[in-house]
Amino acid sequence: AQSVTQLDSQVPVFEEAPVELRCNYSSSVSVYLFWYVQYPNQGLQLLLKYLSGSTLVKGINGFEAEFNKSQTSFHLRKPSVHISDTAEYFCAVSEKGAQKLVFGQGTRLTINP
Amino acid sequence: EAGVAQSPRYKIIEKRQSVAFWCNPISGHATLYWYQQILGQGPKLLIQFQNNGVVDDSQLPKDRFSAERLKGVDSTLKIQPAKLEDSAVYLCASSLGREYNEQFFGPGTRLTVL
Numbered sequence: 001a002q003s004v005t006q007l008d009s010q011v012p013v014f015e016e017a018p019v020e021l022r023c024n025y026s027s028s029v030s031v032y033l034f035w036y037v038q039y040p041n042q043g044l045q046l047l048l049k050y051l052s053g054s055t056l057v058k059g060i061n062g063f064e065a066e067f068n069k070s071q072t073s074f075h076l077r078k079p080s081v082h083i084s085d086t087a088e089y090f091c092a093v094s095e096k097g098a099q100k101l102v103f104g105q106g107t108r109l110t111i112n113p
Numbered sequence: 114e115a116g117v118a119q120s121p122r123y124k125i126i127e128k129r130q131s132v133a134f135w136c137n138p139i140s141g142h143a144t145l146y147w148y149q150q151i152l153g154q155g156p157k158l159l160i161q162f163q164n165n166g167v168v169d170d171s172q173l174p175k176d177r178f179s180a181e182r183l184k185g186v187d188s189t190l191k192i193q194p195a196k197l198e199d200s201a202v203y204l205c206a207s208s209l210g211r212e213y214n215e216q217f218f219g220p221g222t223r224l225t226v227l
Contacts, residue, residue, distance in 0.1 A: 043218030103155030
């Protein structure tokens, strides 16, 4: 069975600073990887996904993530954050051949002015 | 395109009472999911429907939770009787149903059991 570990429960950063949210996964088969964002009192919204091909994936709102198979990681990055990026971020994995998503426990990103 | 609709948005009940949540997926989406999100945790899949058939309900506490998707469109999730540990946000999501299709999430129903 697959699992996801988000290494930081909270990440505080200053506005316009770069940020990295870390995600490691475990699976015995090939996987698809996702990052979702959840704003307060809202559902989850897809930021980006890795299915195959280039290991650097670009998503919405200036976010990008890099798939590293050898380290089983899929870290999310943004070079310059804004106050509006304050939210909860979830990493998720899906085994190829299945439609089921397994989520990490989330990372709360707080942007300080 | 309308998103996934859920109601109610908030519900407060006493333990041992019953409660039902409703979800209307995006039109044309074959697959519907119900997730439970406990405060401070990621969403956990409770049940997955493909059209009106159940694909995965391995993590659904079947002694108290039930779900149905009549006619392969709307879905209802019921808890009877509720326990304190059922306090959570219940998220509904839908997708086209192919292997790596994006899941679109509704706003959720926040349940508080007193």
